[in-house]
Amino acid sequence: MPLRSGPLIVPAAVMKRLPMYYRYLHALVEEGVERLSSQELSGRMGISSSQLRQDLNCFGEFGQQGYGYRIADLYQAMCQILGVEKRYKAVLVGVGNLGKALINYEGFRRRGLVVIGLFDSDENIIGQEINGLTVNNIRKLGEFIKQEQVEVGVITTPAKAAQEVADILAAGGVKGIWNFAPQPITASPEIIVENTHIGDGLLNLFYKLKEK
């Protein structure tokens, strides 16, 4: 069950489906499902079996002809593909409700994000303890990142603070930023910025409701 070696050509469309594969495979492993055919597996995900097989073929040969896919093995492979086995040290900035929700989200740690620092600018929030971590004053953020060699910054501040926080994170040397503020963030190109826009899902829902 080898991961294909050499430089992989992974279409953007395939890349976008990888998190879904991860989710479903994780759930199936938890359920204790041992094997599934591409047809059964793809059926649960709402895609075609051709597409699933084609997608997996970008990375290697994970199935057995006449038998199907061993779920545990495929899950393992998917973890490797996504780089989930690595651990990333992270800080979270903006300990409001969304920040707290993310800190408590178990899938967070499972995916390899280890939050080692929480920061906020609100005096009422600084000093609070959440999940064993004390919320620090945002003024200490820059120093903390350098000292602890933090790799990822999560921004859950209000929109207007987001860019300022991003600048501190970038100056501190993080490799990636996961931004939840609606504001688009700019950073030098060697820093990977991933924007998550929670409100977008609602618009998709409305559009489909209107179509009906």
Place this chain on the structure above:
Amino acid sequence: MPLRSGPLIVPAAVMKRLPMYYRYLHALVEEGVERLSSQELSGRMGISSSQLRQDLNCFGEFGQQGYGYRIADLYQAMCQILGVEKRYKAVLVGVGNLGKALINYEGFRRRGLVVIGLFDSDENIIGQEINGLTVNNIRKLGEFIKQEQVEVGVITTPAKAAQEVADILAAGGVKGIWNFAPQPITASPEIIVENTHIGDGLLNLFYKLKEK
């Protein structure tokens, strides 16, 4: 500046970009920007000008040759396209941190979602007042939906409760469900289900970090 009439053919790829257009246009209106060319506008969004023009052409002619797009008008049109002008009565089930974060999210109401009821099963949370609404016992959910003719249900419960809540929502007659639980939700096909998987963004970030 007419919206094209008759049955529109809107490619899925275009549909997925509409929320982004909405976000950027809203921000530009707030900034007070009056007009932009397709090149300037698309540049900010990180897409090509051809694509922007092609996308808009699915819905009508919104620009002026030799001049560009009037931002306010284009924003208006986008609101119409997305059906954001309509108001939807909604309930939110699961008043944890994520639920609270969404309730306080201003973009929520701006997009047309009017939350009129909050529900939870936790005795410690029931009775709390948030944004002028009192959290009700989840046992009252079914009746409430029917009485108030609720159209949309937002699920922010833990995974294992999600399907049960979805069933109550469906039985009550909602038209759409916005689900944040990692669990995939099943409902009869006439109900639109939109799943938002917050953790997916993190995997995208990791994948890109690994690529570097």
Place this chain on the structure above:
DNA sequence: AAGTAAATGATAAATATTTCTCTTTTCTTT
């Protein structure tokens, strides 16, 4: 142990999406 059915992986065909080029319109300047 041999034959049959099941299911992958690969290739090819069909579709969908994006980009490019060109024409036409509109604004702006002289």
Place this chain on the structure above:
DNA sequence: AAAGAAAAGAGAAATATTTATCATTTACTT
């Protein structure tokens, strides 16, 4: 008022993605 520049819109070409078909391998049954 006329000429030139700017920029949308439309159609065509190029690219990417998805689906269908088929050959081959593997497992299971008799």
